[in-house]
Each structure stands twice: as C-alpha cells, then as structure tokens.
Amino acid sequence: MADMLSTGVSGLLASQIGLSTVSHNVANVNTDGYSRQVVSFGARLPEGQGGFYIGTGVNTVAVQRAYSQFLNSSLWSASSGQGRASAMASLTGQLNNQLSGSTNLQTSLDSFYGAVQDMANAPSDTATRQVLLARAGGLATTFRALSGQFNQLSGQIQQQIGDAVDAINTDTQSIAKLNEKIRSFSSTDGTPPADLLDQRDALVKKLAGEVGISVVPQNDNTISVFAGNGQALVTGTEAHALGTVANVYDATRVEVVGAGSGSVISGRIGGGTLGALLDFRSNVLDPAQIQLGRTAQAMASAFNAQHAQGVDLYGAIGGSFFDVAGPAVQGASGNTGSGTVTASIDDIGALSGKEYLLSYDGSAWSMRDTSGNAVALSGSGTSADPFKAAGLSLVVGGSAGAGDSFRVQPSRDAAAGFKLAIDDPDKIAAAAPFAVSAGAGNTGSASPSVSISDGSDPNLLAPSAIVFSSPTSYSIDGGPAQTFTPGQPIVHNGWSMQLNGAPQAGDSFSLQANSNAQGDNSNALMLGKVANLGLLDGGVTSAGRAYSQLVSQVGGAGALAKDELTTQTAVYNQAMSAQQSVSGVNLDEEAANLVRYQQAYQASAQVISTANSIFNALLGAVRS
C-alpha cells in the first residue's frame, strides 16, 4: 500500500504546483507583458507486475508560458506603428492648434490691406496713415508670432528627440542585461524562466513603440535587436547606444547617430516615437516653416516693390515698407576652405519651397536639393555673374576647399524677421511720382503711363519733354532723335514710359515730379491691388492664398495623422487581442482551474487518508 501513498503524494504535489501556478496567474492578472503559465503533467512510469503495469502517480513535466512567437512579433510591429501614429497625431495636433488660434494671418492681411484702401480713400489724412502703420505692425506681429510658435515647436522636438534616444538606450541596456540572465539560466537549467522572457518581451514591445525594430532570436535564447535600417541596438549581451549630434550645417538641430559608426541615421529611422518625431520635423514642420517664410518674403517684396513706385508726402521715392530676412546660408562644420556663399532672391515666383546644398569638388560648384536631385546652375558665381538657380542668386567668395559644402535655406526663417521698416506715416508713398501729360494739340491716340525702372537715378524727378517728329521717332528735351518701337517703353532718367496707342508726328508728352500732390492716391490704389496679386509659384499664388495652402498642408497632415492613429490603434488592438487570447490571464479560467486543482488536491489528500486507514486496518488486524 506504500505505492498508494506515494501516488497520493505525487497527486498532492502536482495539485500544489497547479494551485501555485493558478495563484501566480491570478496575482499577475494585471501585469503588463505577463503570459499566463500552464502546468503540464505526465503520468509516472508504471511498475511492471508481470503481465500488467500499475500506475505510480503523476509527474509535473513543465510549467510553461502560453506563448506564440508569431503573435508577439505582430504585436511588436503593431506597437511600432501605434507609437508612431500616436506621437504623430499629438505633434500635428499641436501644430493645428497653433493655426486655429487667434493668430490668423489671413485676418491680419485683410485688415492690413483694408487699411491700405482706407488710406487710398483719404491719402492726406494722417489718421488713416497712422492706422495703416498700426495694421502693418499687426501683420508683422502675426508673421513673427506664427514663426515663433513654429520655432518653439521645433525646439521641443529637438528636446523630445534627445529624450526618445535616452529612453531607447535605457531599454536596450535592460534588454541586454536580461539576455545575459536568460543565457546563464539556459546554460544551467536548460530552460529559461518564463517570467524573465516575459520581462524581455515587454521591454521589446516598449522599445518597438519608441523606434521601429526587427528582432532576431539567437540559439542561446538571447535576442538581437536592430533599428529599422539595420543599425544594431542589442547583440547578445551587448547594448549599442544611439547618440545625438548637432547637424553639420545647423548647431541647433539634433540628428541621431549610430553608436559604432557615428554616422547620421536620422533619415533612415521609421516607426515608433522617434520615427514620428524625425518624420514630423522634416515632412510637416520644415515645409510649414518654409511656406510661412515664402509667404512673408513674397508679401514684403511685392509690397516694397510697389511702394518704391510711389512718392511719400515729403516728395521722396517710397523706401522699404517691410523688412524681411533673405535666404540663409550655412557652411558645413567640417569645411576646410575659407569660402563663403551669399544668397539672395532673384525671382520670388521661382522659389520652390525646397532647400539646397551647394558643394565644391575642388574645381567646380554643384547644387542639389536636400532630397538629392541635382539642380543646374547658370552663371559663374561672381558678383557680376552670380549662379542662378531655382529663383536664387548665389555669389561665392573666398577659396573653398574641395568637399566643402553649404546649405542654402531660401525662406526658412524669413517670417521671424518680418518687421515694419518705416514708422513715419508721412513716409507712406501713396502718390504717383510723376505728373505726366499729353500735349494739348496731340493728334495721335497714344496715352502715356510711367513707372520707375531705376529709383536711384539722380535725375529721376527732373522734368522731361518728349516730342515725336514722326510716329517712329522722338527726341527727349531736344536731344538726338531716337527710334520709337510701338510696344517698347521709352526709358530715360530712371523712368520708363509706356505708350498705349499710336503717337503721331508733332505729338508731345511732358513729365515732371508730381509735386505737392498730397491728395494723390494712385500708388495707394496699386498697393491695395498687391493683396490679390499672384506672387509665388510663377506668379499665380497670392500671399493670402499661400497662407491657405499652408493651412491646408498642416490640416492635411493632421487629418492624415488622425486617420492613421485610428487605423494603427485598430491594428494594435487586433494584435493585442490575438496575443492576449493566447497569453492573457482569464480570471474565470483561473477560478475553474483553482477549483480543479483544489478538488484534485482534496482527492489526493483523500487517497492518502484512505491509504492511512487501510494501513491502520492492517495494523489493527496485526494487533488484535
């Protein structure tokens, strides 16, 4: 009957292990990454009794975690996608908030141009001129405020990139340490403890939420982890930390580097929070800043150009109305030569919204945009014949070393420096510079219109008389006869006169400074028209329209991020459900198991008790 006792004890022990496991499962019902553990039992080898075998009880074969490598891998990849989508949604949400606030550029533009037209209605009234300056100041403030908000967000992103890299490094170190423990358990016990594996899997999932990774299991139960582009993060028991360095062109911009190689991998990281940060920075925020800068440059240059076509109340040609920053050029930190590059805007309509790298190979300069496409340069780069490409005019100076490069940002920070250039209301050039009249006895149909072609000509405002000796020949102020080509302007003293219609012999036109004309609003009317003037993209997009484009661009990114978050969350939930359906703890199931093992335990105890009473009966038989 000793067999019965030992069999009962084996059942008792097995049930205890079952009960412990149930308890462990119940205790870890809310532990993140925990996989429920399952006990498997096996019958002991039976004792041969000649022709038959008698069972000897139960053995606990294993306590294993319920686990599927495939479902876990799907979960990691879903976690990567979800981490990216949620970071992206939060970043684009922030940017969208900034554009939906009270700093609406369109409103500022409208109230500014409204003030221009009010000024055109009463050009000699100081009050309307003051209002115009105030509104112009408001417009400048809006440009700077928007730019400031973008810059602030950009600064936050630099910070967050650093934080994300730190978090990744902490996690990879922990994974490497777990690898070490798991390996040592594997070499001593053969199977590593399920709870350590769970811990490691939870860390991998967390890491996947921070950066897109691929995981390769090794034979010794360790895992190797690689960032999306193949950069090793963990190999065996070794963690490879990522680092951050300043951008070679811009010390305030953080780039991610791989530990061993030290090469910049910012552009090759996808997935996770870090992927979202880098993607948002280069594909949403940078273009938004550039678009705002372009809008500021277009607005200022068009308004300044028209302003310079008029005269102010002092009788002087209108000066700059707005100040705005031009293109910025930054040399690479590793440049060896003393070369310098200065860039200016050649044609605002041709600005593309891209940024460029200008590099010197020792004999020639070449340019490509930041996505790597070559851009043809015309000209020779001297100040007399600058390089011209993509609406820019570039002058190189000093002696650049071979391999030196410069980054050209045509519009990036233009809006930050947008400000009013005049503070005297009388300096608003509302009047036309010239009083032009056709001779009283003119018989031709020509009517003149004059614009300033060179505002710096010292004789610009000197009076002139043009007399036609024939429909194709004229002289200015009694000078030599010149040939008149219909459609071509007559240029003299820095002004340019266009004749609509055909002049006849004997026709005359006189031009003089428009003196004392404080009631003239000709140029103010033209300034008002700048509001709807096509400036960008080859002269089709007005400043207001460019801002709407910015809004729809940012809004589009936000809507996309929202949609993607919904999708990725669904994918993540699906993966999580699938994984949890295998590995998750179900309390009802555990309750049932509890009852099961309890009953088994009680039954085994009963077996022992029975064995005991049988044994006692035997002893009693012997005693009596």
Added chain:
Amino acid sequence: MRVSTSWIQQQSVGSMMNRQSDLSDLNTQLSTGKRINQPSDDPVGAARALDMSHLIADAAQYQRNITSANARLGLEEQSLANTGNVLGRVRTLLLQAANGSQTDDTRGDIAAEMVQLRQQLLGQANSKDGQGEYIFAGNRTGTQPFASQGSVSYMGDAGQRMVAAGPGLQVATGDPGSAVFMDIPTGNGRFAVSAAAANAGSAVAGASSVSDPAANPPAWDGGSYSIVFTAADAYEVRDGGGVVLDSGSYDPDKGGSVTFRGAQIAFSGAPAAGDSFALGASAKQDVFTTLDNIIKTLRTPNGGGAQMQNDINTQFANLDQAIDAITRTRGLVGARMNALDQQSGLNDDLTLQYKTALSDVQDLNYYDAISQLGAQTTALQAAQQTFTKIQGSKLFDYLR
C-alpha cells in the same frame, strides 16, 4: 476564443474613452457652431473658409470705399449744384441787363450783384470736403486751388482721385478744378465771334453754330476769318491774309445769317459799311474771366448800343459754355454715383454668396450634430452599463 480579463477591461475603458472624446469634439462643435475648429477637421474646407473670409473682407472693404466715395461725390455734387445756381443767377441778370430798357445806372446795380456772385463762385470753387481737402484741387488737395489776384489762377493739378469700388472697377471720386472752372471753351465751343471795337453800325452777331460737326474731315477748319460788311447789305468773308473767300448780300431789316466753311452766324441790325466781325477757333477761358468781362461790359457807360449787345452776346455764349461744363460735370458725378450704387448692390450680392458658401463650408449642421450627440450619449451609456455588468459577473464571486 479565450479573452484575457485585463485586456477586456482595458478595451472597455478604451471604448468609453473614445465615446467621451467624440462627445468632447461634438461639444466643441456645438459650442462654437462650427464644423471646422482645427484645420485637420477638414483641410480643404479650412483653406476654402480662409479664401471665402478673404473675399468677404475684400467685398466689405469695397463697400467702405464706396461709402467714402459717395460722400466725396455727394459733396462735389452739392458744390456743383450751388455753382450752377450762381451761374443761373448770373444768366438771369445778364438777360435783364441785355434788355434795352436798362440804363447805365441799373446796369451798374446789376454789375454790383454780379461782383457778389463772383465771390460766391470763387467760394464754391475753393470748397473743402469733410477732411479739409479742397474738392477741386486735383491731387493738390492741401493747396487752395483758386487764387484771386485780379484774375484767377489755378494752383491745383489735373489729377483725379480714383477709388476701388469692386474687383477691377475704379471710379473717379472728383474732378480737377481745371476741367470744371478753367478750361472752358469760348463762343459756341468751336469758334467765337467778336465785333470790332470800331464798328459804327447797329449790326449784332447772334447765335452761331457749326454745321455737321461730326463730318470727317470737319467742314469747319478751325481757322481765323473775318466777316466784313462792305455795305449795309453786302458782306465779304476774308481769311487771315485778307483774301476774299466768299461774299453775299444781307438784308438789314430782316437780318440774316452768314454761312461759309461749315460755320453759320446769325446777324441782326444794320451794319455800317466797313463794320467787321472776327471769327476764330474757340480758346479756353475760365469762368471767372467770363464774369469779369460781363461786369466790365455792364459797367461800360455807353448807353446799351450795338457794341454792348455784341459784347453781351459774346459773354452769353461764354457763360453758357461755363454752365454747360458744370452741367456736364454734374452728369458725370451722377453717373459715377450710379455706377457706385450698382457696384454696391453687386458687392452685397457677392457678399451674400460668399457668406452662404462660407457657412456651407464651416458651419455646423445643428440637426445633424444634436442627433449625433444623442446617439453618442446613448453609446457611452451602453458602454458604461456593459462594463459594470461584465465586471460584475465573475466565477470567483460564486466560490464562497
């Protein structure tokens, strides 16, 4: 399928969160009345709403411009009406003065009133608008345009202020004083007739005109001619060099008209042999000079003879040209105000359209939103009830 207890709980909580976030969005929409509260709510719609707001702001500014232009034109119109009244009074007085019953004294009285009228006229020509700008100074609105030192000279320029009344529509909001008061043609607008000072007869040149003024080349060539009565009943037309171009007979009792080269001049009274009348292309004469000439004529003590009649007739023609200029300018002002009114109506229509479009793009459909609010609230309550039910039924509860 197995489900994990903690996951099912997380999911229930997650779905309640989603419902609540939907409700919060609806709350924002309902409290702002706008469907688009962030560009990401509808990127295209957000951009379109901006464009629409810009168009509405533009149209509102055009309306402001029109209001300001109407005020300016109204003042000009008022000033021109006053000027017309003054000139009308001058004309009435001149008619009276032309009456044969007047004496030198009564004409002197009339002249005295005319001096007053000339002052009034000058005042009107120098009138200012509400901002203290001279209305008839062209662009030199800060300079008094008409300075009277003996004769009147114009200190303004020929500029004309425009206003933007609509997309592509600019309307003038003033007329330079040079066109209104200064550059007025003399005579009938094409030529002027004047009697020689030495005329001895009683012949008076009356109405004159140009036949077929639209002909090309014009019948009237704009040259200088003289009509010389060689006898009381015969005349000759001579050119500037004294060459006789035409001749004819004249009936001193009935009067008659002389016609040559497209010009027609009516004569009455009996000329003396050798009397002559000069014909020349119209010159420019300002209205003040015309008044000065009238006053001078009326003050000439010569008893109202043919010389005075001829002078008065000449001044009549000039005065009518001045009145004509004022009337024409008033017509122009009226036409501009008309155009502004029409444009204003158009701007209103456009504004309404833009506002409707803007509302379509960004405004919330309340019926939709409120029914959604009901549905979302129900969904949230359902999720909450389900949660408590599911969480409340556990096998462990029965293991007692």
